[in-house]
Amino acid sequence: MNKKWWKESVVYQIYPMSFKDSDGDGIGDLQGVISKLDYLKDLGIDVIWICPIYQSPNHDNGYDISDYCAIMDAFGTMKDFDELLAEAHARGIKLIMDLVVNHTSDEHPWFIESRSSKDSPKRDYYVWRQGKNGGPPNNWESFFSGSVWEYDEPSGDYYLHLFSKHQPDLNWKNPEVIEEIYKMVRWWLDKGIDGFRFDAIAHIVKAEGFPDADDPDNRPVVPAYQMFSNLEKVHDLLRDLNRKVLLNYDLMTVGETSGLGPEQALCYIGDERHELNMVFQFEHMQLDAAFGGTGKWELRPWNLLELKQIMSKWQTVLHGKGWNANYFNNHDQPRAVSRFGNDKLYRKESAKLLATFIHTLEGTPFVYQGEEIGMTNVRFDSIDDYRDVEILNYYEEARKERIPEETIMKAIWSKGRDNARTPMQWDSSPQAGFTSGVPWIRVNANYPEVNAEEAVADPDSVYHYYRRLIALRKAHEVIVYGDYQLLLPLHPEIYAYTRSCNESQLLVLLNFFERQPVCELPDSIELEKAELLLSNYEGSSLDSGRDFTMQPYEARVYRLS
Template structure:
């Protein structure tokens, strides 16, 4: 494998609205991010991915972009962004931005012009289609619920939106659209940006006939992803995108890819793939309910282990995955993948170790490094997320009580990850001296950066040790390029794997169960304890004893 500059890096996602507010308006900003670059450097972060900061009406928290080349004033100015870029580069850190190019905002100049003349030049920037017998052109359900087709008042036209109605899909079959998008991407890369996280990109290829599918719900609609899965040719579009933009700059790219056909993995992240890497969502998919959040089930350990192992084995001959346990679209990992009794500091360290030492690029989401947890809201009014409100209504319409619908949101809402970062035990968790845009998790008194910085056995200090181990001169080669080899697969509640390098190996053994376990060490395993989340590691006669929630890294 040709070695790339990003192979041995650790990435950290910032959700800017909730990271740190420097001016007291209750919303995180660029100045807040700049002030914490040293914190991230000390943690062991190399690549910082910043969720959208472009001009936006924030119907979907900035993933509805009104101007791709302007910073939204709530975050600051372009001069401050340039300062952030310069300060990051000074620290040998890299800045990656979100690239949202499947759709834009209905407030974007292109769409406003298109509405004036759906049959004109800008109408062809989007997908305008005439209805059929007074009904939408097809029966697709959007990702956020309801039809993907929105009627243009006073006309017989509808426009396509696979997300919210305020997020019209861009027409990737129109060369003019591509010219505009490629020019914008190169403008950012010319500024010195180091790459992009690429949002919802698999959706750019459409079936231009927009054929309906058999209904898969009582609303008579079919998920729009059925159309996505039915078409071929997205690879050619992605190669064209890469050739005209990223490849010219050796930019780092990470794709948000759902609905990919398994045989296409090499095309996406192989030696000369469409992207540098793409997120492994296999564990997150275990949280899906058949109809919505209200009928999802707790994730079972055996399933979590199985899908993670499968993703590692399928990818290691091909390329690098981006490994996550949470992000801005998912609830907190500690509350999702661990039994209730391990939803604590011990469990946070366990889960972090298993994820960070996998083969691939570790992505840490803000607050993960202190073990932030889901936030219980008193009513649906305390939530902000558009998807959560839709899922709440879906639960009620399915016959759930208000309490049951709220419980589903507590376990699955995207706002669980979006509550402000807990910096201290001061008012509003030290996030703002104003009124926070979203409720601060009340547990900030116990879980916060300031308290953990001063405590040797904290989650934060453990993460520093974990990242330092991954990047240490002695072990970086093993943890970057070493093979992933699952072991002890028949042991109940044990997740264990080796990272095998050319001349040495490391062993990771984690007890996800609630009882003490003694397991045999694989032959040839080292018995030096490189790291453990609990002080006492019992090794004797080729056997390892693990307390509930304990993880040990041996070399």
């Protein structure tokens, strides 16, 4: 059993713009985070992952970095960051940074210099190409809609951007770029931070020669994953980064890697690979997307049997070889209680159920701000109230294609990233206690009922259920390191599994829907000494034997031995 502190930790993700504003300008900041550290300590959090706080023009909410070694003015100063790090460490909380090295801002000095002349010494810091047949160099489509190529009129060339045109991709074939990144990473690590979440790390290598993606009509391909995702050279670059920089520190490293399965993930996180500790996988995030996960905005109902198949595959393939990062919520995903639960009649029950699932799987659980109080999706009536570049680009493209306004807004309400980015709901005062000013994006209208103050005061709240879950995980090593075994694989409503380690065994029973199905446990499960450790309903006993009815969105965790 290869024990590590980052395997035993619970991580809380902070989206700083929306977490807590200390100075009334409507934007969350570092002093706001500091003011809530005791809240996180009481919750039981071990690690904070903070989204980008570097200097940025903010075209993509900080994921377009113009200075890696400075703090965005709206968030505070480097002195504020140093205070945050010291105060977190004083409470036994570690801190990892969100680092974007696939691209920079188009206002980064490197790109300004690169763009200034074809003869610039930094021209090759980015990916520049001549056009083809009067248009872009190839037919790849950006993650944010439209071509990945932006025409630069003064030079007559195109530069590559997998995301926004304000986020030009770095050229990882240039040794000078790599050395600049190593230098910057060491600078942060020497400050005392505890690791990194590497944004879009699977995309730092692109296909040689930039060939067209396969499309018979030569249209932009959405997105051409095989051309810029998880290519073999990525692993060489990560092993070099690890060997030359990361191995000198005791770190937690997480990679954002879309478009792969667990066997491919082991190339990043296998114990013998020496690249990353864990990766975020996206297969379960595509359950409600059409076209095999590529049609984010084309909605389809999700299926529990698919969720079982995906999560069981990751649990079993990685066991003893690599490590899972378990999540349902983050800054790029809609709120899970609205997506996989019932955010109306059974908001608390379904929020607790989803939490039980994520925290009782093998892997490090990630909690996104507001998840622990059951925050929900938002439904703004007007596109003018949305701020996310992905949403705004989708809206414009969909309008050009004459998609009805009602259909567009329904997709945004369901899948838009701003669902996760509305301000944290601290209390029932104006603007949910997030700011004394006007927030950068509107607060969800349900904040008088859904807020942290109310949740902390209510012993039966989602918040206190999270506290019990986190404490349970710390008390039972089997939850961290135990083997996973799926039960009832074909049951359409109940997700059941065991976790086993040495002489310890847990049974987890989850009813993912509002109906009341009968659970029939197999004879292989020994119930004689079953002890209920946690449930989101009162009276969840096994007195009736192997066959019993589960309540809507009911979750139960038993110790069997």
